[in-house]
Amino acid sequence: QVQLVESGGGLVQAGASLRLSCAASGGTLSTYVMGWFRQAPGKEREFVAVIYYSKGWTYYADSVKGRSTISLDNAKNTVYLQMNSLKPEDTAVYYCAAKRTWTQVRTVWYDYWGQGTQVTVSS
Numbered sequence: 001q002v003q004l005v006e007s008g009g010g011l012v013q014a015g016a017s018l019r020l021s022c023a024a025s026g027g028t029l030s031t032y033v034m035g036w037f038r039q040a041p042g043k044e045r046e047f048v049a050v051i052y053y054s055k056g057w058t059y060y061a062d063s064v065k066g067r068s069t070i071s072l073d074n075a076k077n078t079v080y081l082q083m084n085s086l087k088p089e090d091t092a093v094y095y096c097a098a099k100r101t102w103t104q105v106r107t108v109w110y111d112y113w114g115q116g117t118q119v120t121v122s123s
Contacts, residue, residue, distance in 0.1 A: 012086055035099070
C-alpha cells in the first residue's frame with residue numbers, strides 16, 4: 001500500500017514560484033507512474049503533470065507547460081512539481097497520485113492519492 005504525503009503549498013503572489021513535494025512510503029516511486037492533479041473550488045479535479053521515471057517520460061497539461069517541471073528524486077522517494085510564474089488561476093488543492101501503468105494518465109484513474117496541499121496565488 002503506497003502512502004503519499006504532499007507538502008510545499010502556500011499563499012504566494014502572482015509571478016512567484018513554488019515547489020510541491022510528494023513523499024512516499026510503502027512503495028518505490030520510480031516504478032510507478034506519478035501524477036500531479038489539482039482541484040479548484042467548484043471544479044473537477046484536473047491533470048497537471050505526470051512522470052514515469054523508469055522510462056524517462058513526462059507530460060504536462062497545456063495550462064502549465066513551460067512554467068512547470070515534474071521530477072523525481074529516487075534517493076528520497078519523492079516527486080516534485082516546480083511551478084514558476086504562478087497565476088491566480090493556478091489556485092487549487094494540488095494532489096499527487098500513483099498508478100502502475102502509463103495508460104490514461106490524464107484521467108483521475110490512479111490507484112493511490114495523497115491528501116493534497118493548498119496553493120493560493122493572489123493577484
